[in-house]
Amino acid sequence: MPHQERAEQADRIARERREHVFDQRRREQRQRPQPHRQGGDLGEDRLETHDSSAALRATPPPCGTTAHRRARGQGDPGRRSRGGVPAEPPTRRADPWASPPACPLAHAHQAQRRGRADPPKPGAHRGRVVVCARGRRLGILRPRRPRRRRGATMMPNRSRPRILVIHRRSAYTELVTRRRDRRIARLVREGHPLGRRMLDAHHEHLASLRAIRRALDRLGLQARFLHRTTGLRIRDDDLVVVVGGDGTVLHVSHLVGDASVLPFNSAPGFSTGFLTVSVAAHAEPYLAAAVAGELRPTRLQRMRVELNGRTVTDRVLNDCLFSNAxxxxxxxxxxxxxxxxxxxxxxxxxxxxxxGSTAAMHAAGGRILGLTEDRLQFVVREPHQLGPHRGRYRLVRGFVRRGETLEVTNAWQPAVVYVDGPHVAIPVAPAATVRFSVSDRPLRLLGYGTAPLRRD
Structure with a gap:
C-alpha cells in the first residue's frame, strides 16, 4: 500500500541519518584527546593525558587563551609549557568505545547550555573562575548574598526600632489598575459621581503614603512597607504603623500580638477613622513621640472565639455575627x-x-461602651417572637464579663461566624458549639485619646 511504503521509506531514511550521525561522532571521539580530572578542590584541577611519558600536570588556563592551546598540544611542539613538560600531542585512547570519565561539573555544562548559568563576563571578577577538567571556563563563583524577604527593607543598624508600615490598596488601584474593570473605568473616565469619588479617595490615599515616607525620612527612621499580609505574623517588629481606615485597623489587629500599633487615616474625607489617632499629614510628631516612648498606650480588649472547645482566634477587635449560612x-x-x-x-x-459597640451593635439597639471596658455585649438580631415563642425570650441582650462565657449551640442547619466583617468566616456545623469570651491579649493602641500633636 502507498501509505505503508511511505512509512517504510521514512523509517529507512531516519535510520540512515542516525547511523551517519553515530559514525561521525565516533570519528570525532577517536581524534579528540580524553583528559580526566585529578585532585579534590576546584583550585587543584589538573589535566593528564593517557600517555604517561607526556603527562601534563598544570592548572588549566582559561579556555581560548594561548596558554590553553599550548596545554592541549595545539601550539608549537618545540616550546615547553609552564610545568616544563613538552607539549606533545596526546595519544589516542586504546578503546574508543569506552565511555570517557564523567566530568564532575557536568551539571554546570548542562545549566550553561540551557541558559541557566551566568556567562563569564569580561574584565576583573570578584570571585573564582570555575574551570572544568576539559579546560572549559564555566563562569564565576561569587559569594551568595543573603536572600531578602519580599517587600522588606534591610536595616543595617539593629539598635534602631524595627518599624512596619501596613497600608491598604485604594479601591481605584484594586478595581481599575489590577482587575481592569471596564465598567468602573468608564465611570471614572466619564466623570460619574461614583468615579470622581473613587479617584479623589485614591489621590488622597497616595498623598498620605507620601507624607508617611517623608516623615520617616526626616526622622531618620527606616521601615518596610507592606500591603500583602497573607500568612504574615508580626512578632519581631517594635512598632506597626497602619495607613488606612477602621477596616485596615481591624485587619491588622488579627496579625498583631504584643506589638504597639499607631494608626493613621489615609483618606479622612472618604473613610471612617474612629480607631485612628490622626491623619497622615500630621504623622511626624506622632512617630517621633512613639519612637521616644512618649505616647501612652491604650489597651483595647479583644474577643476570643472557640469552636467545639478549640480556640479559633483570640484577636477579634470589633464584633462577630453568628447566623445561618x-x-x-x-x-x-x-x-x-x-x-x-x-x-x-x-x-x-x-x-x-x-x-465595636459603636458600629453594628449600636445600630441593632445595643449600648455604647467605654473604649477600655473589659466586657462583651450581645444582642439577638430580629428575634422571632410570634406564635408559640411570643414573650418567652429572656436572653435577647446582655453583657459578658471577664471570666464568663456566652455559649451558642447550632441547630441542624449549617451556620457561620463572621469575624470583624465579611472577610473572615468560620463555618459552624450542625450541633456544633461556639463560645465567646474576653481575650487575654489586648491590642496596644498608641496615641489614642491624647491631645493633637503638632510639628514644631
Missing part, C-alpha cells in the same frame, strides 16, 4: 449564659467588644 434564612440555636439557656429563632446574634 444563608443570612436570609432563619437561624435556630440554643443560647446559654451562666445557668440560663434558651432555644431561639432569629436572624442571628451580634457579639461585640467595647471598641
Amino acid at each position: 444563608c443570612p436570609a434564612s432563619t437561624t435556630r440555636y440554643v443560647i446559654r449564659r451562666g445557668q440560663r439557656a434558651e432555644e431561639q429563632s432569629s436572624s442571628g446574634i451580634w457579639v461585640s467588644t467595647a471598641a
Whole structure:
C-alpha cells in the first residue's frame, strides 16, 4: 500500500541519518584527546593525558587563551609549557568505545547550555573562575548574598526600632489598575459621581503614603512597607504603623500580638477613622513621640472565639455575627449564659467588644461602651417572637464579663461566624458549639485619646 511504503521509506531514511550521525561522532571521539580530572578542590584541577611519558600536570588556563592551546598540544611542539613538560600531542585512547570519565561539573555544562548559568563576563571578577577538567571556563563563583524577604527593607543598624508600615490598596488601584474593570473605568473616565469619588479617595490615599515616607525620612527612621499580609505574623517588629481606615485597623489587629500599633487615616474625607489617632499629614510628631516612648498606650480588649472547645482566634477587635449560612434564612440555636439557656429563632446574634459597640451593635439597639471596658455585649438580631415563642425570650441582650462565657449551640442547619466583617468566616456545623469570651491579649493602641500633636 502507498501509505505503508511511505512509512517504510521514512523509517529507512531516519535510520540512515542516525547511523551517519553515530559514525561521525565516533570519528570525532577517536581524534579528540580524553583528559580526566585529578585532585579534590576546584583550585587543584589538573589535566593528564593517557600517555604517561607526556603527562601534563598544570592548572588549566582559561579556555581560548594561548596558554590553553599550548596545554592541549595545539601550539608549537618545540616550546615547553609552564610545568616544563613538552607539549606533545596526546595519544589516542586504546578503546574508543569506552565511555570517557564523567566530568564532575557536568551539571554546570548542562545549566550553561540551557541558559541557566551566568556567562563569564569580561574584565576583573570578584570571585573564582570555575574551570572544568576539559579546560572549559564555566563562569564565576561569587559569594551568595543573603536572600531578602519580599517587600522588606534591610536595616543595617539593629539598635534602631524595627518599624512596619501596613497600608491598604485604594479601591481605584484594586478595581481599575489590577482587575481592569471596564465598567468602573468608564465611570471614572466619564466623570460619574461614583468615579470622581473613587479617584479623589485614591489621590488622597497616595498623598498620605507620601507624607508617611517623608516623615520617616526626616526622622531618620527606616521601615518596610507592606500591603500583602497573607500568612504574615508580626512578632519581631517594635512598632506597626497602619495607613488606612477602621477596616485596615481591624485587619491588622488579627496579625498583631504584643506589638504597639499607631494608626493613621489615609483618606479622612472618604473613610471612617474612629480607631485612628490622626491623619497622615500630621504623622511626624506622632512617630517621633512613639519612637521616644512618649505616647501612652491604650489597651483595647479583644474577643476570643472557640469552636467545639478549640480556640479559633483570640484577636477579634470589633464584633462577630453568628447566623445561618444563608443570612436570609432563619437561624435556630440554643443560647446559654451562666445557668440560663434558651432555644431561639432569629436572624442571628451580634457579639461585640467595647471598641465595636459603636458600629453594628449600636445600630441593632445595643449600648455604647467605654473604649477600655473589659466586657462583651450581645444582642439577638430580629428575634422571632410570634406564635408559640411570643414573650418567652429572656436572653435577647446582655453583657459578658471577664471570666464568663456566652455559649451558642447550632441547630441542624449549617451556620457561620463572621469575624470583624465579611472577610473572615468560620463555618459552624450542625450541633456544633461556639463560645465567646474576653481575650487575654489586648491590642496596644498608641496615641489614642491624647491631645493633637503638632510639628514644631
